Amino acid sequence: MGRAPCCDKANVKKGPWSPEEDSKLKDYIEKFGTGGNWIALPHKAGLKRCGKSCRLRWLNYLRPNIKHGEFSDEEDRIICTLFASIGSRWSIIAAQLPGRTDNDIKNYWNTKLKKKLMAMASHQSQRKSVPFSSPPNHQSPPLSYNSLSSLYKDSSADFSICFDPISPIPSNLLATNSSFLFQTQEPALLNPLQYYHPLKDNNNNCSSSSSSGNNNLLVFGSEASCSSNSDGSCSKISYGGSKEIIKQEEMGFQGFISNGYEENQKFMLSGDLNQWTEKVTGYFGETLALDYCLEDVKQLISSSSSSNNSSNNYYFLTDENKTREKFMYYYY
């Protein structure tokens, strides 16, 4: 038995809204507000519409300051960056783009951005193709894994990929010439943090960024510790209180925890198709992969930051618990 319908489906109008309906709804809400009850609103406003339909119409179209039309490069970059980090949580992404609705962004991603990035990923994978598969039981990865391997294997690729140790939310990241930081706590509680070194190749040759500056810094999670340098980079890390280092000698792709003290320790990024993630001590999530071209994301992510001459570091504050809906994004 399903749940009771939210309204009498037989007596509500569906489909496109007419200008008259728009006007009625707009007028009513401007005069009386929503009253905190969308279900009752259409009747009060004299509309033969479902409350949910009214809500959607208002939020996505009628409310003031809605921005329609082309997305800017900056908006592209933000969407890509956030999608890469938190997946399809459109409402959170929308919160970072004033005037844009989650529906707008979702549509834009599905119809344009994704295609663009996938086309470029395809181009990338044509250059280097390595079998790869999804981890078992993975729930709704933001993008497929298919072309990631080529990115991983690409020694020219300069990026990091991570997994979220706590959250069920996809938390893959690409970071190039940029810094990412994920934190599940309040801004005031930023420390402890985590960060990872960029993967450079699979021969343990990890170029150091911890010693050379703050590029390629990737941070996420909430239960690790590190100290910050004055330039904003971390110099010390521990992960979730206990080091979560996976021994995967056989893994095809390797990453390194770079903490300034324990260079070149491997972290999970399994290339063994049947052993996607090997948890050693607990709460690793699954590693997620991106299906779009690294260079493209790189470009998107860095384009505006490079014009932002003082810095190219990004700062994310997110809450893995969806209900809290805390998410902050800024760069410095």
Add this chain to the structure above:
DNA sequence: AAAGCTCTCAACCGCGCCGCC
């Protein structure tokens, strides 16, 4: 010119979450 195809995006749908009773 028109038929077929593709793309876009507004709207719908189902479900999880949360607050209230």
Add this chain to the structure above:
DNA sequence: CGGCGGCGCGGTTGAGAGCTT
């Protein structure tokens, strides 16, 4: 504390516009 109702979210659909052949 469990049930219920409303809200909000993400996935999906489908009408119509635009494009191609």
